[in-house]
Structures are given as C-alpha cells and as structure tokens.
Amino acid sequence: MTENQRLAIIIESEGYEKSHIASMIASVAAVSGIKVSVFITMNAVDNYLKENVEKKNFTGGRVYRKIKEKKAQMFYELFEQAKMLGELKIYVCSFVMDILEIKKDDLIDIIDDNLGLTAFLNIMDGAETITF
C-alpha cells in the first residue's frame, strides 16, 4: 500500500466533463490508499448545487451527452462511492459560497465542508495537485 501519498484536486470549470474525470481519478486514487482532497471553486460550484443535480442541469459536450444517454454513473455518484471505499474529502470554496450566497444546505450531501484558501493550501502542501 502506498503510505502517506496524498492527492489534491482543484475543480474550477463548470464543464461537466471536468468534474467527471476528477471523480474518476479521485475514485481510483482513494481505493489505492491515496488520501484525496477535492476543492471545488469558481463556476464549478454550480454543478454541486442540489437544485442543479436534481434537474441534471449541467453544461457539457459530446461525452456528457453520451454519459447521460448510456446511463453511466454520474460524477456525484462516483464521488459518493469513492467516499465509502476510501479516504476522500470534498470541500467547497468559502469565497464562492459567499459571493453567490450559497448555504451548506444548498449543496449536495457529498460535500464535507466549506474551506478557505489558507486551509486548502495546507492540504495541498506536499500533495500532488491536479487542476480542472
């Protein structure tokens, strides 16, 4: 088992596929003994609002349309599964919540907490980081 290996993923774009690939990487990493932290910020936050998830109100391209058509698992289902099988925490940027007036209750249940940049920089310190 990979000891103490950590991965930080930042998702800032609203495109559906960005969150999807992030959830795929997070899943495989989390079940391989890697501690994963995901930070959702900027326009990506919209994809994590209960309202948009319930209506499947996402913006995406051809891959997104095929995922829906073929009823493949959606990114939030992959994240949820990964949380059950490995060590994965998902945070939403406090700044975006403030500026868009979003409350914790407006976000889907897979979100662990809101977080400021100082706290996320601490999480990123020494971790492999990927940005979407």
Place this chain on the structure above:
Amino acid sequence: MTEAELREIEPTVTIDARDAYCPGPLMELIKEMRQQPVGSIIELMSGDAGSAKDVPEWLNKVHQEFLGVISESDYWRIFSRKIIEI
C-alpha cells in the same frame, strides 16, 4: 497462471460488471473484495478494455494476488485472490 489453468478455477464469487463503464468494474471488485474472506478467489467479468490492464495494476498496488486474465470475444475475465485484509 495459464489460460487452461484459469479455466479450471472455481471462483469463490463471480462479479458480472459487463454493463459498467470505467472505473465501475474496478470499484465493483473492490466492494466484493472487502466483503470476502482472505483466500477467496474473485472472478471479475468486464466489458471495459481498460479494466484488463487497470485491475492487475491495482491488485499489485494494494498487495493482492493477480491470477490472470481470459480474453473472451467481447469481454474479459479477470481472476484475483484476496491475500490480505483491506
């Protein structure tokens, strides 16, 4: 193991994940492996070409035993043995 030997194996459990997309088959294997006792042989049926390469890599990384793969016409049968608790 050779393909002939793999075909003789009687798995403790077989998972049919042929309808799942990547990383679905791997996740199904992990769920099953957590539940089965040490020593169990698990057969994973996957229609996703990536799984035949990914699953052995994952098994190696988490120190479980990879027994081999049989390539059928439109799916793969991936055999593993749980050797440590996860």
